[in-house]
Amino acid sequence: MSTAVENTTGALVVGYAGSRQSRWAVEWTAAEAYLRRRALVVLSTVDPADPSDLEGIRVAAQADVRAVVGEVRDAYPGVTAHGLVSTGAPAPALSALADQVTAVFVAVGTSGAGAVTPALTGSTAAGLVRQGRWPTIVVRGERPLQHLHGGHVVVGLDGSPASEHAAEFAFHFAGLHDCPVHLVHSTSAEHSGPTPDGVTVDELVGCQIADWNLRCPDVRLYVERASGSLARSLLRRTAGAALLVVGEHGHGAGRRKPQGSLSHQVLRHAPCPVAIVREPVHAVLTG
Numbered sequence: 001m002s003t004a005v006e007n008t009t010g011a012l013v014v015g016y017a018g019s020r021q022s023r024w025a026v027e028w029t030a031a032e033a034y035l036r037r038r039a040l041v042v043l044s045t046v047d048p049a050d051p052s053d054l055e056g057i058r059v060a061a062q063a064d065v066r067a068v069v070g071e072v073r074d075a076y077p078g079v080t081a082h083g084l085v086s087t088g089a090p091a092p093a094l095s096a097l098a099d100q101v102t103a104v105f106v107a108v109g110t111s112g113a114g115a116v117t118p119a120l121t122g123s124t125a126a127g128l129v130r131q132g133r134w135p136t137i138v139v140r141g142e143r144p145l146q147h148l149h150g151g152h153v154v155v156g157l158d159g160s161p162a163s164e165h166a167a168e169f170a171f172h173f174a175g176l177h178d179c180p181v182h183l184v185h186s187t188s189a190e191h192s193g194p195t196p197d198g199v200t201v202d203e204l205v206g207c208q209i210a211d212w213n214l215r216c217p218d219v220r221l222y223v224e225r226a227s228g229s230l231a232r233s234l235l236r237r238t239a240g241a242a243l244l245v246v247g248e249h250g251h252g253a254g255r256r257k258p259q260g261s262l263s264h265q266v267l268r269h270a271p272c273p274v275a276i277v278r279e280p281v282h283a284v285l286t287g
Helices: 020-036 051-075 090-101 122-131 161-177 201-215 230-235 260-269 282-286
Strands: 012-015 040-046 081-087 105-108 110-112 136-138 153-157 181-186 221-226 243-247 274-277
Touching: 012 020, 012 090, 020 040, 020 051, 020 105, 020 161, 040 051, 040 090, 051 081, 081 090, 090 105, 090 122, 153 161, 153 201, 153 230, 161 181, 161 201, 161 243, 161 274, 181 201, 181 230, 201 221, 221 230, 230 243, 230 260, 243 260, 260 274
Parallel strands: 012 040, 012 105, 040 081, 105 136, 153 181, 153 243, 181 221, 243 274
Antiparallel strands: 136 274
16 A cells, blocks of 8 residues: 555645544544535555564454545545555654645544543654644544534643633634534633733733634624633533644743643543544644
8 A cells, every 4th residue: 555645735634543433533534524525535554563573464454444535535525645655653654644645633532431542642642642743632522423413522721822822723623523612711710810910801802702703703602711720611611522622832921830730631531532622723723
């Protein structure tokens, strides 16, 4: 199977590991590719403990990926779908592929029982989100397609650039799916003070909300000011959600305290797919 893909600029990339959960991730991403009229690239990686088994494992993985891609083409006629198999750790391979195709996002599944797949644990997870420029979506939940149409999008704002990038992704997703956005603003003590410019977080978030109302007047917006943990506040709104969106490495506008743990907390407990957004996404969403 070729290690290069052609005519896939702006594709959606999804990791596949042969599990039920990663198959759901492929199905979820294929539905998105169909809606967005984007190409889909399914990547499986092999990293055997015994190198002598490599060729046999690669052949089996290629056959498995080929079958999954065939299912995608049958379910979503018109979607250009490619399957690739590479050797090595999943996160670097997914990041490199996303760079190659200028991906809209990279999606992966979970390993079951609510746990995040090894591709998204420890230093590998940090590398996938930190090194890649593209949004990462962890497709969580039982049958995540169930709420893809008719659900709602949950996103948090704290006045930081990272949360603004998350809001852009959330509103774009909501516009595509004609679903409402539930925006949660945490007013915990650590983010309630003024910024170095003397502007309070409430003022910053108020400006962000007003801006998104103007930019996306057709998207229904529900705003909640929640005290306490932003993660818990977001998770309380995820029942029946199509997607939860968080910004990675947001530095809350109050004390500029890193929020690196936010994505980790919601990934452990969210019952729906979670998008982690690190950088501005306008170019890849609209390009």
